Amino acid sequence: MKIILVFKKLSLPSLFFLLLTKNSRWKVLVTSCEKSFFVKKIPSLRLIDKDILYMDFTINQIEPNVLNGDYRGYVKDHINQLFEDEYLISLMFKYFSNNKNIIHKCKIYLNHYFNPFSLQNKIIYWLEQSQYKDATIINFTSMRLGEKFFWKRSNFRVFNIFCYSRFIISLLFSAMKRIPAFSRAYLKNILNNKSNQHSTADNYYTSQDNHKVLFFPHHDFFNRTNAKPPGDYFYSKEINSPFHPSNILHLAYDQRSDINHINQETPYIKEYLGVNNFEYRSLSLGRYSTLDLYRIVKFSFQLLFKVKWIERWRFSNQTTLIFPLITMYIFFVSYKKSMNRYKGASMALIGFDILLPSTLALALEHYKIKTVAIQERFITSFLNAWPYILDVQLTISDLTSSYLKSNNISSIGELIPVGFVRSDNFFDKVKQVESLRVIVLDYHVEIDDECQQKFWPVVNWVNDIRFREEILDLAEIYSNVEFIFRGKNCNWLESKFHQKVIDRISCLKNVSVDTEYNEKFRSYYLCAGADLIVANPTSLAEECASAGMNVIVVDYGINYTHSVSQWFPESMQDYYCHSFEELKEMFASFINNNYVISQNKRDKIKSDVFSNLTDGNVSERVQDNLKLIYENINLNSNNLLAKL
DSSP states (O other), X not given: OOEEEEESSBOHHHHHHHHHTTTSSEEEEEOSSOBOHHHHHOGGGGGGGGGXXXXXXXXXXXXXXXGGSSXXXXXXXXXXXXXXXXXXXXXXXHXXXXXXXXXXXXXXXXXXXXXXXXXXXXXXXXXXXXXXTTXXXXXXXXXXXXXXXXXXXXXXXXXXXXXXXXXXXXXXXXXXXXXXXXXXXXXXXXHHOOTHHHHHHTHHXXXXXXXXXXXXOOTTTTOSSSSOOOSOTTOOSOTTSTTSGGGEEXXXXXXXXXXXXXXXXXXXXXXXXXXXXXXXXXXXXXXXXXXXXXXXXXXXXXXXXXXXXXXXXXXXXXXXXXXXHHHHXXXXXXXXXXXXXXXXXXXXXXXXXXXXXXXXXHHHHHTTOEEEEXXXXXXXXXXXXXXXXXEEEEESOHHHHHHHHTOXXXXXXXXXXXXXXXXXXXXXXXXXXXXXXXXXXXXXXXXXXXXXXXXXXXXXXXXXXXHHHHHHHHHHHOTTEEEEEEOSOOGGGGOGGGHHHHHHHHHOXXXXXOOOOSSTTHHHHHHHTOSEEEESSOHHHHHHHHTTOOEEEEOOOSSOSOSSGGGSXXXXXXXXXXXHHHHHXXXXXXXXXXXXXXXXXXXXXHHHTTTTOOSSOHHHHHHHHHHHHHHHHHHHHHHHHHHO
């Protein structure tokens, strides 16, 4: 019988078990590149890790089906079963009284909580595809509350050891950190005997803000270090518009955007936008009042005393969902407390649609603040992998709207097709060149981590090197064609793993790497002026296709053949190749005919898939719709006041 001991990182315990089980049928599996403090400090310890079994997605033909989220339907079925309980339904209605369709939105939160891309699901998926699919598993990796669910639904015999240790330890440390602060506050209240102490401490959360439009940007929406386009598509140039950047309050909810980061970035943002007034704050989670704590405890106990704890001599599967529901209510109360200061706002603009926390969306809905976002990724229309909540979404096309409407793990009130918001840049600064030019769009990978390659089926430096080598093979065949590599950054030029590729590039006169990253939207300008785009699956390639450009998308690797294209409409399949032989054939066809797909086919795709909305006027449609939404909100508010 094979036994697999699973550890998250290379550590003293994993090395100890490795030595203990040497020359046996037992194996030690490590699921990440992380190394413990002692392993890092004592280099000699790393010499004995050669017998470690790594969760390597690059050695076997493992199709990355996990891309489609809950592709086996385990999570969905489990969640639906829970909400067959009438008691639970009535309880949710009671505690989320201002939220419509709260049961569906609870399901959205749980789908997000049990993210199918989680480590536990990834471990199971890899083991199922490996030679160890019949092994007994001893799992030492830590997990969040409820994540045992994935193991319960697998076919593995598993023993989870210390699975919640990290959670419990972090909880204890968090509590210990707060004890001194609570003690000091308590002593001050006793010594001063003043009731205004509490109100002063909570003033940040209770003083009202008068902004009507809020903006929750992605944490790096104005990133200066790479080619990522700025997230400025919501802004109006009209100074009196509610969507002028000076009239919008920007709130960062992402922990990576702390107050120091905000203070550093604000001067740059002001300069870029040409404004003197730019409000950008960190959304601090609100402090719980005694009443809040009472409600949280009451809600928790009402759930816990209802659930069936024991089922067939083991913990009931319902317990895997009850604890996440409690965390959902805790975060909801906290966000509601934070947003109380901004409850006078009418609209909240969301910088990245699929990343908006469900609990923040519920808090905004509680105060009747309408959430509006633009569809960031074409692929999200076709995969039930990203659950989110929005009132209005400005989508890419009629087709994507229809798919999003039928999406059963998200809640989107209204869908309005406007086009790819950044595609307007295809129509600006276009420079045609005399020579035949090919822009090569690559993936971003971690360059200096030797083991990073092992843990991602698609995006790893092994596939990245293979892709670049094949492009260089084409460049050697077609020496009269100019090839330009362009990516999110050019860090790979400093990678020791890419040295052979770099040496080959230096020997080829018709190949270069574009390293200009100070110019925003440069990737769009390069593509607009190119004759052909050859790309790994990326949003920019899909935007190029929507504009009718010649595009070849390389959708294969060392361990997969259809990572993305299998989810897209049939009419788009002609853009994708699934082997180097197909790539060469499509490239030769382009050279001979001056197109990859005929003009008629491209026009049909532009019409049927992208609704002919890549026309240079997307930003204008965005502003027109924002104005209309804002006016309707105010009109409905005035009508309501008139009735009162």
